[in-house]
Amino acid sequence: MNIGVLGTGSYLPAETVSNSLVAERAGVTDEWIVRKTGIRSRRYAAETEATSDLAVAAAESALRAAGIAAEQLSWVVVATSTPDHPQPATACLVQYRLGAHRAAAFDVNSVCSGFVFALETAARLLSPSRVPGPGPMPTAPGYALVIGADVYSRIIDRADRRTAVLFGDGAGAVVLGPVRPGRGLIGSRLTSHGDQHDLIHVEAGGSRLPASEKTLADGAHWFKMRGRAVSEFVARELPQAVRALLSTYGVDPARVDHFIPHQANGVMLRDAFPRLGLDRAKLHLTVDEHGNTSAASIPLALDTVCRAGAFRDGELLLLAGFGGGMSVGSALLHWDGDANPR
Known part of the structure; x- marks a missing residue:
């Protein structure tokens, strides 16, 4: 059984935050932000609004596009690193609000590659036939809703120019x-590089460093990123990930029609794209208007491009995410135009 995208959806909060509103507090200028990030x-x-609110709105949009009712879902999976609460899983809140009473729900936290x-x-x-194991393969159950949603405005230090200028909030779903x-x-290729886990992190709030007056005073609950080291990681690992994925599935890079990456930094992505060898592919960037929305960025961009009518039946899409962990995830899919008419 072939599994593919039957519908896409997204949601963006109403408040648009221009560079001028974040630049002064971060100690930079509008021109600096555009030059460094696009x-x-x-x-x-x-x-x-919390993460589940954004996720539900994106999910409802995707379900409408797919013509699937929530009660038909077997799985609800939410990729997020900014959950509503440490527990329960944000996916369970989404499942409840959608009325997906037959679905099992859980979260995935691989940060921006989630x-x-x-x-x-x-x-x-x-x-199930894709998962090796003993015995007969059961019949594949129903449909799955996959959501990427994050609210990074709650965990960024507005005075830290390494992060404050980059991040926004949003959700995307398929x-x-x-x-x-x-x-x-x-197929896909998922890798993690735990030896570099300190490049991106939120130090406090877990069992290692529980919340306290000291962690609050020290700013240990803010999202922190070693920007230069992260850029070097992406420059090194992204081309390797793309080459390995294409090689594994015997796909000529010249066959790729569309490249939808994690929308981390427009300047970095434009610099990296020529090194991927995707000579025919169209690079799709929405980061200029949405910023870096972490786990939401790929499905948000996918929905934006889909609704613009840019995908044709049978075209080959390559998705690539990278982020905290450090983790890299890439996936190839043939677009089904019949399932996604525009």
């Missing part, structure tokens, strides 16, 4: 299910 604006969630990790996980759950032969997810 970002011109981002969205911030309202005070009343959506690709969640996508592969859900595809394996829907297609519905996975059976597609025609020759369409759907071809």
Whole structure:
């Protein structure tokens, strides 16, 4: 059974935050932000909005596009590193609000690469034949909803120019299910580099360093990133990941039609793209308007491009995420135009 994307959806908070609003507090200028990142604006969630609110809105949009009812879902998987609460899983809140009462729900935290990790996980759950094991293969169950959602405006230090100028809030979602032969997810490649876990982190709030007056005073709950080291990681690991994925599945790089990366930094991605060898592929960037929305960035960009009518039936899409862990996830899929008419 081929598993592919039946519908896409996304949600952006109403508040648009321009560079001028973040530049002064971060000690930079609008021109500096554009030159370093390519970002011109981002969205911030309202005070009343949490990650699950954004996720539900994106999910409803994806379900409408797919023509699938929530009660038909077997799985709800939310990729996020900014959950509503340490527990329960944000996916359970989303499942409840959607009325997906037959679905099992869980979160995936691979930070900015989380959506690709969640996508592969859900595809394996829907297609047991992809998972080796003893005994007969059970019939693949129903449909899966895969969501990337994050609210980074709550965990960034607005005075830290390494992070404050980059991040925004948003959510994107896809519905996975059976597609025609020759369409759907071809395969993925997931890797983690735990020896470099300190490049991106939130130090406090877990069992290692519980919240206290001292952790609050020390700013230990803010998201921190070693920007130069992260850029070097991406420059080294992203081309390797793309080459390895294509080689594993015997795909000529010249066959790739669209490249949808994690929207981390527009300047960095434009610099890296020529080194990937995807000579025919269209690079899709939405980071200029949305900023870095972490796990939401790939499905948000995917939905934006899909709704613009840029994908044609049978075209080959390559998704690539990279982020904290450090983790890298890439996936190949043949687009099913019949399932996603525009």
